[in-house]
Amino acid sequence: MATKIETFRNMYQDSVSLMQISAQISKLPGVEQASVVMGTPTNLTQLRDAGLGDIIEAGPNDLVIAVRGESSACEEALRLAAERLNSRADTPTNQASEDAAPVSLAMACERAPDANLALISVPGDYAAAEAIKALELGMNVMLFSDNVGLQDEKRIKTLAREKRLIVMGPDCGTAIVNGMPLGFANVVRRGAIGVVGASGTGLQEVTCRIEQLGAGVSQALGTGGHDLHEEIGGISMQFGLDALAEDPATEVIVLISKPPARAVAERILERARRAGKPVVVNFLGAPEGDMRGPGLTPALTLADAAQFAVALLNKTPLPASVARVDARDEAILVRHAQALGAPRRFIRGVFAGGTFCYESQLLCQREGLTASSNTPVAGNSKLDDIWQSVGHTIVDLGDDDFTRGRPHPMIDPTLRDERIRDELRDSETAVVLFDLVLGYGAAEAPAQGLIDILERARAEAPGGDAPVLIAHVCGTQGDPQIRSRQIDALKAAGVLVAGCNAEAALWASRVARLQADKE
Template identity: 70%
Template sequence: MKSEHKVFNNLYQDSVSLMQISAQISKLPGIQQASVVMGTATNLEQLHDAGLGDNIAAGPNDLVIAVQGEDDACQEALDLAHQRLNSKPAESGNDGVRAPDLVSMEMALEKEPESNLALISVPGDYAAAEAIKALNLGMNVMMFSDNVSVAQEKAIKTLARERNRIVMGPDCGTAIVNGIPLGFANVVNRGAIGIVGASGTGVQEVTCRIDQLGAGISQALGTGGHDLSEEIGGISMLFGLQALAEDPATQVIVLISKPPAKAVAERILEQAQAAGKPVVVNFLGAKPEDITRPGVTAATTLASAADLAVALLNKTELRQHATRPDEAQLAMLEQACSTLPATRQLIRGVFAGGTFCYEAQLLCQQNGFTASSNTPVSGNSKLADIWKSSGHTLIDMGDDDFTRGKPHPMIDPTLRNQRILDELNDPQTAVVLFDLVLGYGASEDPAAGLLELLAQIDKQKLPVLIAHVCGTEADPQQRNRQIEALREAGVIVADCNAQAAVWASSVALIQAKKNGASA
C-alpha cells in the first residue's frame, strides 16, 4: 500500500461535492481510503493523522486529493477525481461565447438581481466574512459551513437582525425555501405547515412524515445547532418564527430543537404563544408541562411533532405518537426474538442522523436502558473508545470523530455499514438499530452496501435488525424501494425513528426476561 496526493491550486469546490467525489473514489478496487478536501490547516492535519500524506504543500484555497492503496488503483483514483472536478459543462450564450465565471456575490446579484438568499459553503475560517458580505448586500444567508466560532455566529446573527434578515446556520444542513430543497433535504409536497429547526435530520424527519400524512410544507428553515444556546439567544429561531407567523401560506408552525437554554426557551415560547397560529414545539427531552400553554402544543417525539401539526391543520383529534408497541407489534417482536439465545442482551444503535441518535437514547432511557454513546444525552455515559461498543451503545456515525477526512455516512454509508457488521458479529448483541436517510445529497442507494454484507451472514445467527427510513416516495432513492429491500433481507422497518427505538427497547426487554435479568 502507498499514499499519493495531488494539489490543485486555487480551485474551490463546496464540501458536499467533495464528499461525493471522496465516496466515489473510495469504492474503487484497490483503494484503502481516500479524501478530497480543501487544503486548510485542519484538513491537512487530518490527512496526516489518517496516513494520507505528510508535508502536503497546499493552502486553504487549494484543493487536495489524497489516496491510499495499490499503485495502479491510486493513479486511477487520482485520475477519476480530476475528471469529476473538471466535469461541469461550460455555459455558453446563443453566440457560442462562454459566459464569464461569477467570482463574487456582487456579480451574481448583477446577473440575478431578484436573488435574496446566499448559500455559503466555504471553509469555516472564511464563512463569517462571506456571510457578512451577503447580509450587507441585503441577502438572507444559509451557512452550510461549520467550524465558525460562537463569537462570529453572534456577530453575524446580530447584524442579520439589524438588517431584518435570517441566517440559517452555521452548520445548517437542511432547509426548504419556497419549495426548493437545500442541503440534505427531501422532496416533499408544498402545503401549510412551516418549520423552524435547529436540527437537520430532525427537520427531515418531520417534513417527510408530514408529507406521508398527506399534508405539505410552506417553509422549512434551519437555524444551526448553536442558535438556541444562551450565547446566541435563539436569534434565528425567533426570526423564523415571526416570519412564519406573518406568512399567509403558513397555518401551523413547528419548532424543533434539543433543549434550549432556559431563558432562551422561555423567550421562544412567549413568542410562539403570541404567534396567532397553532405552534407545535418539540424540544427533545423537555417535559411537556414546561412547554404547553395556550396556542402551544408540546410534542414528545419528532414523529409526534408531525402528527400533531397535521391534526391541528385538519382540526382532528390530537394524539402523541405511541411510545409502547401495541399487541400485534409486540407479538411480531417476540417472534423475531424466538430463536435468539438468552446471552444476546444488548441494544446497539448505529446512526447517520445525529438527532435520531439523540432521540433514540432518550426513548431507550424511558424504557429502562441507559447506554454509552459518543454523543451521550444526560444520564448516559461517554463511550471510552468510539470504535468499540460497550454495553448498550448508540453511536452517531455522522459526528466529527468519524467524518474527519471521510464522507458523511449519509453520502457514503461504507463506514456505517462496517460498524453495523461489527455489532452483528458481537455475540452479546440482541438488536441492531439503524437509520437510512434519503434525499438530495444522500447516497444513491443507501441500502445496497449493507444488504451485500447481510447476504454473507447466516440469518439464523443474526440478532434482530430494526431500521427506520427517513425519506419520501419522490426522493431520488424512493422510500418504499429502500424499505422493501430491507424487509426482503429480514430487517424489521419501523414507521419512524421513535418507533424504531421503542421496538429496539422492547427486544432488549424480551431478551432480559429470558434469563430473569432486569434492564
C-alpha cells in the same frame, strides 16, 4: 499500502461536491481510504489525524486529493478524481463570456437583482466574512459551512437581526424555501405547515412525516445546531418563528431543537404563545410541562411533532403518541426475541443522522436502558473507544469523530455498513438499530451494500441465531432513492422497518427488555 496525494492550486469546490467525489473514489477496489478537501488548516489537520499525510503543502484555496491503499488503486483514484474535477471545470456553457459564472456575491447580485438568498459553502475560516458580505447586500443566508466560532456566529446573526434577515446556520445542512429543497432535503409537497429546526435530520424527519400524512410544508427553515445556545440566544429561531407567524400561507408552526438554554427557551416559547397560530414544540428531551402554554402543543418525538401538526391543521383530535408499542408489533417482537440466544442482550445503534441518534438514546433511557455513545445524552456515558461497542451502544457516524478524512455516511454509507457488519459478528448483540436517510445529496442506493452484509450474516448465523435488525427510512416517495424501494429491499433482507425513528428505537428497547427478562 501506499499513500498518494495530489494538490490542485487555486481550485475551489463546494464541500458537498467534494464529499461526493470522495465517496466515489473510496469505493474503488484496493482503496482503503480517500478524501478530497480544500487545503484549510482544519482539513489538513483532519487528513493528518486520519493517516492520509503528515506534510501536505496546500493553502485554503488549494484542493487536495489524498488516497491510501494499493499503489495502482491509488493512482486510479487520483486519475478519476482529477477527471471529475476537470469535467466540472470544463463544462461547456454556450453563453457569451459576459455570462460566465460570477466570481463574487456582489457580481451575482448584479446578475440577479431579485435574488434574496445566498447559500454559502466555503471553508469555515472564511464563512463568516462571506455571510456578512451577503447580509450587507440585503440577502438572507443559508450557511452550510461548519467550524464557525460562536463569536462569529453571534456577530453574523446580530447583523442579520438588525437588517431583518435570517441566517440559517452555520452548519445548516437542510432547508426547504418556497418549495425548493436545499442541502440534504427531501421532496415534499407545498402546504400550510411551517417548520423551524435547529437540527438537519430532525427537520427531514418532520417534513417527510408531514408528506407521508398527506399534508405539506410552507417553509422549513434550519437555524444551525448552536442557535439556541445561551450566547447566541435563538436569534434565527425567533426570526423564523416570527416570519411564519406573519406568513398567510402558514397555518401551523413546528419548532424543533435539542433542549435550549432555559432563558432562550423561555424567550422563544413566549414568542410562540403570541404567534396567533397553533405551535407544536419538540425540544427533544425537555419535560413536556416546559413546552406547554396557550397555543402550544408539546411533542415527545419528532414523529409526534409532525402528526400533531397535521391534526391541528385538519382540526382533528390529536392522535396518540408514537412512543408506545401496539399489540400487533409486540407479538412480532416477542417472536423475534424468542429466537435469540441468551448471550445476545445489547442494542447496537448505528446512525447517520445525529438527531436520530440523540432521540434513540432518549427513548431507550425512557425504557430503562442506558447506553454508551460518542455523542451521549445526559445520563449516558461517553465511549472510551468509539470503534468498540460496550453494552448498549448508540453511535452517530456523522459526527466529526468518524468523518475526519471521510465523506459523511449519508453520502457514502460504507463506514455505516462496516460498523453494522462488526455489530452483527458480536455474540452479545441482540438488536442492530440503524437509519437510512434519503433525499438530495444522499447516496443513490443507500441500502445496496448493506443488503449483501445482512444476507451473509443471516446465512452464517449458527442455528439461525442472528441479531434482530430494526431500521427506519427517512424519506419520501418523491426522493431520488424512492422510499418504498428502499423499504422493500430492507424487508426482503429480513429487516423490521419501523414507520419512524422513535418507533424503531422503542422496538429495539422492547427486544432488549425481553432478552433481559430471560436472565
